[in-house]
Amino acid sequence: MQGTAVVGSQWGDEGKGKVVDVFSSKADFVVRYQGGANAGHTLVVDGKKTVLHLIPSGILHPQATCIIAAGVVLDAEIVANEIRALKQNGLIERDGQLLISDHATLILPYHRAIDAAREAALKHEKIGTTGKGIGPAYEDRASRRAILLRDLFEPDTLKAKLEKTLQEKNFLLEGYYKTNTYSVDELYSQMMTFAEELKPYRSKDTSKIVWDALQANKKVLFEGAQGTLLDLLHGTYPYVTSSSTLSGSACIGSGVGPGQIGKVVGITKAYCTRVGSGPFPTELNDEMGETLQKKGGEFGATTGRVRRCGWLDLVALKYAVRINGITNIALMKLDVLSGVDEIKFATHYEIAGKKVEDFPFSIEGLEGATPIYDSLPGWKEDISGCKTLEELPKNAIQYVQHIEKLAGCPIDVVSVGPGRDETIWVNSLFE
Numbered sequence: 001m002q003g004t005a006v007v008g009s010q011w012g013d014e015g016k017g018k019v020v021d022v023f024s025s026k027a028d029f030v031v032r033y034q035g036g037a038n039a040g041h042t043l044v045v046d047g048k049k050t051v052l053h054l055i056p057s058g059i060l061h062p063q064a065t066c067i068i069a070a071g072v073v074l075d076a077e078i079v080a081n082e083i084r085a086l087k088q089n090g091l092i093e094r095d096g097q098l099l100i101s102d103h104a105t106l107i108l109p110y111h112r113a114i115d116a117a118r119e120a121a122l123k124h125e126k127i128g129t130t131g132k133g134i135g136p137a138y139e140d141r142a143s144r145r146a147i148l149l150r151d152l153f154e155p156d157t158l159k160a161k162l163e164k165t166l167q168e169k170n171f172l173l174e175g176y177y178k179t180n181t182y183s184v185d186e187l188y189s190q191m192m193t194f195a196e197e198l199k200p201y202r203s204k205d206t207s208k209i210v211w212d213a214l215q216a217n218k219k220v221l222f223e224g225a226q227g228t229l230l231d232l233l234h235g236t237y238p239y240v241t242s243s244s245t246l247s248g249s250a251c252i253g254s255g256v257g258p259g260q261i262g263k264v265v266g267i268t269k270a271y272c273t274r275v276g277s278g279p280f281p282t283e284l285n286d287e288m289g290e291t292l293q294k295k296g297g298e299f300g301a302t303t304g305r306v307r308r309c310g311w312l313d314l315v316a317l318k319y320a321v322r323i324n325g326i327t328n329i330a331l332m333k334l335d336v337l338s339g340v341d342e343i344k345f346a347t348h349y350e351i352a353g354k355k356v357e358d359f360p361f362s363i364e365g366l367e368g369a370t371p372i373y374d375s376l377p378g379w380k381e382d383i384s385g386c387k388t389l390e391e392l393p394k395n396a397i398q399y400v401q402h403i404e405k406l407a408g409c410p411i412d413v414v415s416v417g418p419g420r421d422e423t424i425w426v427n428s429l430f431e
C-alpha cells in the first residue's frame with residue numbers, strides 16, 4: 001500500500017486541515033512531516049471549530065494514529081498546550097493515539113526571540129513571518145546544534161546543550177539585536193516541565209512505524225503544512241518559510257522512500273490568498289479583494305492577520321501540479337464565489353512585454369508579472385447544501401470543469417463549506 005500526501009498548492013491556508021480531517025475517517029495513520037506551529041489547520045465538526053498548529057488533523061478520529069515526524073520543528077509549549085486542550089475535551093481517547101518523533105527539532109523561546117528581532121531589523125523588507133521561531137530552529141538543525149525532543153529525556157545532555165547554545169544566542173540577542181537574553185536554569189526548568197508532559201507521546205522511531213504500517217497495507221495520510229509557493233527552494237524566495245513544503249518533503253520529513261507515496265492531493269482554494277509579504281500577481285487591492293476576504297473569513301488561523309486575497313492563478317497552480325506531482329486536486333471554498341458576477345482566473349502572465357505560460361523562477365520575474373485573465377460567468381445560488389457535482393448551478397460546474405482542464409489534473413473533491421459534510425466527492429480519493 002502506498003500513502004497519500006496532502007499538500008497546499010498555493011500560499012498556505014487552502015483548507016488542508018479540513019481535507020485531512022475528512023479523509024482521516026478512513027485513515028489508519030496521519031503524519032505531519034514538516035513546518036511547525038506556523039501552521040494553523042482548521043477543522044469544523046458539527047459547527048465546532050478546532051485549530052491545530054502541530055498535532056495532525058486526524059486527531060479527531062480516534063482510530064487513526066497521529067504522528068509528528070522528525071521533519072517538524074516542535075514547540076514543546078505549544079504542543080503541550082494543544083494536547084492539554086484536546087484531552088480536556090476528551091479528544092485524545094487512547095494510549096498511542098499521538099506519537100512524536102524523538103528526532104524532531106525543538107523550538108525554544110530564543111528561536112522566537114531571534115525570529116522577532118530579525119523581522120524588526122528588516123523593517124519594510126520583513127518577510128512577515130508568523131514569529132514562531134521557525135527559521136532560527138531550522139537553522140540550528142542545519143548547523144547541527146539543534147536540541148531534539150529526545151534531549152528532553154536526558155537531563156545532562158539537555159543542560160550541556162543549553163549551556164553551549166545560549167553562549168552564542170545570548171551574544172546575538174544582547175550584542176547585536178540589543179534585546180533580552182535567556183538563562184540556562186530558567187530554560188532548563190521550563191523544558192523539564194514539558195518533558196514530563198510529553199513523555200507519554202515520545203516515540204523512538206516513527207519512520208519504522210510508518211514503514212510497518214505501509215507494509216501491512218494500512219492507510220497512511222501525510223499532512224503537509226504551508227503551501228507550494230512558500231517552499232524554501234522552489235517558492236517565492238526569500239518570501240518563503242524555512243522548510244520544504246512540497247510532496248517530496250513527506251518522504252524526507254517522515255523517513256520513507258518516494259515509492260511509498262501514491263497519490264498527491266493538491267489542496268487549492270477557488271481563489272488565492274497570501275498572508276505575509278512577497279509577490280502575489282493576482283492580488284486584488286479593490287472591493288472584490290475585500291469581498292473575498294470578508295466572505296471567505298480570510299484571517300490567519302495562527303496570527304489573526306488579514307489574508308491578502310486575489311483571483312485563482314493557473315500559472316502558479318500548474319507549477320504546483322508539476323513540482324509536487326499532484327495527482328488529484330481538492331478545490332476548496334467554492335461557496336465563497338457565490339454571488340460574484342464574473343469570475344476571473346489568470347491563465348498567463350505578461351512579463352517584459354511577452355506572454356508567459358510558465359511560472360517564473362526568480363522573484364524579480366514574478367514581481368514584474370502582470371496576470372492575463374480569462375473569465376467565466378458566476379452564479380447567485382447558495383451552494384453549501386450541494387452534495388453532488390450535478391446539484392451545483394450550471395456555471396459552478398463549468399468553473400470546476402474549466403479549472404480542471406487548465407490545471408491538467410482531475411478535481412476529485414469540491415468543498416462548499418467549512419464543515420465535514422459540506423464536501424462533494426467527485427471521486428473517492430482513497431481507493
Ligand code: GDP
Nearest residue numbers: 013014015016017040041042333415416417418
Ligand atoms: P489550512 O492551513 O490549509 O488547513 O487552512 P486554514 O484552516 O488556515 O484556512 C482555511 C479556512 O477555510 C478555515 O477557516 C476553514 O474552516 C475554512 N474552510 C475550509 N474549507 C472551506 C470551504 O469549502 N468553504 C468555506 N467557506 N470555508 C472553508
Ligand code: IMO
Nearest residue numbers: 012013038039040128129130225226241275276
Ligand atoms: P498553513 O499550514 C499561510 C508564511 C508566513 C510568512 C512566511 C514565513 O496554515 O497553511 P514563517 O513563520 O514560516 O517563517 O513565515 O510563511 N506562513 C504561512 N502562511 N499558512 C501557513 O501555514 C503558513 N506558515 C507560514 O505568513 O509569509
Ligand code: MG
Nearest residue numbers: 013040041301
Ligand atoms: Mg492555515
